Amino acid sequence: MTVETVSLNRSHDGMQGVYRHASRETGTGMTFSVFVPPHQDGAKLPVVWYLSGLTCTHTNVTEKGEFRQACAELGLIFVAPDTSPRGNVPGDPAGLYDFGLGAGFYVDATEQPFARNYRMWSYVTEELPGLIAEHFPADPKRQSILGHSMGGHGALTIALHHPDRYRAASAFSPIVAPSQVPWGIKALSGYLGEARDAWRKHDTVALIEDGARFSDFLVDVGDADQFLSEQLRPELLERACSQAGIPLILRRQPGYDHSYYFVSTFMADHMRWHAARMKA
Amino acid sequence: MTVETVSLNRSHDGMQGVYRHASRETGTGMTFSVFVPPHQDGAKLPVVWYLSGLTCTHTNVTEKGEFRQACAELGLIFVAPDTSPRGNVPGDPAGLYDFGLGAGFYVDATEQPFARNYRMWSYVTEELPGLIAEHFPADPKRQSILGHSMGGHGALTIALHHPDRYRAASAFSPIVAPSQVPWGIKALSGYLGEARDAWRKHDTVALIEDGARFSDFLVDVGDADQFLSEQLRPELLERACSQAGIPLILRRQPGYDHSYYFVSTFMADHMRWHAARMKA
Numbered sequence: 001m002t003v004e005t006v007s008l009n010r011s012h013d014g015m016q017g018v019y020r021h022a023s024r025e026t027g028t029g030m031t032f033s034v035f036v037p038p039h040q041d042g043a044k045l046p047v048v049w050y051l052s053g054l055t056c057t058h059t060n061v062t063e064k065g066e067f068r069q070a071c072a073e074l075g076l077i078f079v080a081p082d083t084s085p086r087g088n089v090p091g092d093p094a095g096l097y098d099f100g101l102g103a104g105f106y107v108d109a110t111e112q113p114f115a116r117n118y119r120m121w122s123y124v125t126e127e128l129p130g131l132i133a134e135h136f137p138a139d140p141k142r143q144s145i146l147g148h149s150m151g152g153h154g155a156l157t158i159a160l161h162h163p164d165r166y167r168a169a170s171a172f173s174p175i176v177a178p179s180q181v182p183w184g185i186k187a188l189s190g191y192l193g194e195a196r197d198a199w200r201k202h203d204t205v206a207l208i209e210d211g212a213r214f215s216d217f218l219v220d221v222g223d224a225d226q227f228l229s230e231q232l233r234p235e236l237l238e239r240a241c242s243q244a245g246i247p248l249i250l251r252r253q254p255g256y257d258h259s260y261y262f263v264s265t266f267m268a269d270h271m272r273w274h275a276a277r278m279k280a
Numbered sequence: 281m282t283v284e285t286v287s288l289n290r291s292h293d294g295m296q297g298v299y300r301h302a303s304r305e306t307g308t309g310m311t312f313s314v315f316v317p318p319h320q321d322g323a324k325l326p327v328v329w330y331l332s333g334l335t336c337t338h339t340n341v342t343e344k345g346e347f348r349q350a351c352a353e354l355g356l357i358f359v360a361p362d363t364s365p366r367g368n369v370p371g372d373p374a375g376l377y378d379f380g381l382g383a384g385f386y387v388d389a390t391e392q393p394f395a396r397n398y399r400m401w402s403y404v405t406e407e408l409p410g411l412i413a414e415h416f417p418a419d420p421k422r423q424s425i426l427g428h429s430m431g432g433h434g435a436l437t438i439a440l441h442h443p444d445r446y447r448a449a450s451a452f453s454p455i456v457a458p459s460q461v462p463w464g465i466k467a468l469s470g471y472l473g474e475a476r477d478a479w480r481k482h483d484t485v486a487l488i489e490d491g492a493r494f495s496d497f498l499v500d501v502g503d504a505d506q507f508l509s510e511q512l513r514p515e516l517l518e519r520a521c522s523q524a525g526i527p528l529i530l531r532r533q534p535g536y537d538h539s540y541y542f543v544s545t546f547m548a549d550h551m552r553w554h555a556a557r558m559k560a
Contacts, residue, residue: 264291
């Protein structure tokens, strides 16, 4: 597969790259970023996947995430995909920030006219990992995943589907029960249709209720997050993990909101959590 | 004076604010950002001034500078002003990135039609310090200054004019001899006129040649910086400091370019340099 290098900048002793390729899953051009830490020639490095939230592209975390110093110290590759197909795809409801472009919700759409292009589940779990393994010094046996908001939803649901592939999973401000909150209901009904059974595979709390398991989770939320009580509802994750016996570290960070000022504050913590679970 | 709060976000245990006010110097509305680290009630904290480069506003360093963790640990207030007057000011040559809006060059213009609004020297050295002292827990006796590219020029020239006010000065990729390079010649002739004597007060190398002194400087440049040999010319600063007996740590960082991927890599180093010189 062809990958075009958009930019490449030395940073924190490693290389921050931005890349573009023609995606078979989304049927569009797609852009993503990869930070490769300093490493010995021939080394294969653990890979951290970071999924972004509504309205974001790879650029938000790449510019504001403050992950590079920690990834350089810990020897982690950091991959940041986009959040939806891009370009001229059918069905984008112009003007909405929470559905369509920038809001793929990490599902493979089954509804028309979205089914051909809105395939972010397969893009993030299959197509892009193949590309990363082919073009970067990545060790596919050591992968982990995290995300922010809609991307926290993506990270937790993907981890619960692939507990053997991802050795760690964490989230900032995740949407943990999309079937029960406005953002999620809009997205899941739009992409997957009104039959709610299909939603459960894309709902962290429902997945856990239905028996999916993962080793442990780290979740940070800001207690001044404007979306906390209506869209995020971390107490639902707390209850589900407790009932299922999944160890959860849920930290309510005082005074923090939903922004990258919050995410960047705790990013290095999360990188250490991931690195500790990908050793050896 | 009235200062309007544009945004305020908790980050790295402190508060990142963005503020707007009506500037008497520029005759326009001006926006700036201030990070206040965690501190005890009533404490007065040292202030680091960061001057940005061509095309930038306060947002570039505020989003991409990776200074907050270090400033929180070291107890430093971090102030990032804009780089020119803003809004509908006479004389902006639309389409130029290196003259006019976003390119104030930290001088008080004497040429028309710039003289009324392009007063970034007085704005950064007089008006804004007054505002900061009035509205933030700042200790005016402990200030320091740094900057990037055009802002490195600003920081070094301001430090050389006020060696008793600023206790530390450093720069990323500074324009050290604007009288001798294209960016500087365009700006200084445009704002100050063709009489080159007036330029020497706004040229780091010329100031040192003319007898200005400062305790010591820290300067980082990337050896892959596309502007290094034509616009920055750090060897001229090296020679001037050497002849004047000013201690200079000039680090040519291998593989680094002119971007914030470079600046953010060494930002914490600079914060430690500043903090060490503002103790007590």
